[in-house]
Amino acid sequence: MGHSQKEKAASRERVLRIAARKIRAEGVTRPGIADLMKEAGLTHGGFYKHFASRDDLISQAAAVALAEGSAKMERAARKNEREPRAGLIDAYLGKQHRDAPATGCALVTLGAAAGRGDQHFKEAYEKQVRTYLDLLAGLSEDSEEAQAEAMLTLSALVGATLMSRAVADKNLSDELLATVAGLLKNGGSRTSPPAV
Template sequence: MGSSKADKATSHDRIINVAAAQIRRSGINGIGVADLMQEAGLTHGGFYRHFESRDELVTAAVERALAQGSARTVATCGQGGRRALEAIIDDYLSPAHRALPEGGCAVAGLAEDISRTNDRTRSAYARQVELYLELLAGLTPTTDAYGDRRRSCLLLSAMVGALAMARAIGEGGLSDEILSETATALKEL
């Protein structure tokens, strides 16, 4: 690959990473091309050399945000068992995760926005939810054939919902209570 092609690929990747962080922080509608390109250290006019449309960027950024968010969870799941599950719950429902949406789980941060996107973006979101359900089911074995799936649906839904509410409320009091009480209840399942 020539240096200009390599530079373009590097810039393209940087744009997607910046957009992924912006999407997790401010939602899909929070991405402005001019601000995005400035944060990526590039000129506004160069955007269309990388993407045909804003929608193309949004899809790529959502896919990247989802993939980045799952990397840590997948690594934790590799530990296996109850300890891994409790570590995931504690990490997901922590004040630190609440305070840093741009570095956190895109499933929680984008839940509201995804329904208004294109099929490819919704499919990427659905694949990520399915991955999380499978990972959680592997950590929560039950004797009931449907129990693993049911339990993983409950765990994921409760964690995503609690995090979304805690972020909406802001730091302190009720927000902290939602995170800690949900974590305690989920670890008792």
Template sequence: MRYSEDHKAKTHQLILDEAARRFRADGVGATGLQPLMKALGLTHGGFYAHFKSKDELVEKALRHAVDGLKTSLAMHTGPDVPLSALIDTYLSDSHRHNPGVGCPLPTVSAELGQRGEQSEITDEVVRDRLNNIAGKLSGEDSRAEAMLVLSAMVGALLLSRSVKDEALGTELLSTTREQLKALTESA
């Protein structure tokens, strides 16, 4: 059976989409190649027609996730958008309950750091977020404050996803959200 000329490109894109979602939702280690390919109706062997290794897939899927987030977050991160809007969006119940389409930092950075497999893409995302947040703050300590804000947002989201008690998870988000907004409004 002959495939259309763009079949390989479409299949490659499907693999990236699904891998990016699964890595953010389940983590890199918990995402096996065989279940990933099976979910797409593809064979495990077919994976190697698109990627040399899982490591290559991880890097490309992270890049894909980051590029997609830059587009979807543009309305929350632009220079005219207040920091409070980013804080509200990031520390929302929607973001908490949909890790597969959210920020990769809570899931992926913890896992890659623990495994000693840091990624330049993570560096890029952290630098980009820090620059964006610092640009919304005033004062000579804006970079230090941006580090505090980003660390608190990622940490609160990670913790809220890890607790079984729904009320506690919601409280982690809402308290961090309100504390960060109070801190940054006075800055």
């Protein structure tokens, strides 16, 4: 690959990473081409050297944002060697994840957009859902119920994070995270109140 081709590839990758971060934080309708290109240190006119359209960029950036979550989920599971499922739940439903949507799981911010998106967008979203389901099922203690448990867990993780970011009351937000985490780790039983 020639020097200019390497630069073009690096520029394209930089725009994709910036767009991926922005759509996780703001959704797919907010990022404008001019702002993305400026942040990447490129001119607005250079956009079409890299992407066919804004929709093309958003679709590709969404795929990047979704794929970046896999490594984070796996790292979260490995942090607690004795109870990897609990470690993953704690990381996902932690305040740090809630408060940093730009670097958080894209399943939370991109679900509605994927539902309205094109086939490529839906396939990228589905790929990540399946990846997370496989990861969660592999952490399950009950192999017969692993897939169903993984579906319930992933749905609760994404839903609780979405709601905790959306409510105005900080105490309710904290309670949502703590309660759902406690219930997931205790198999749906609330044997002791979660720490808020």
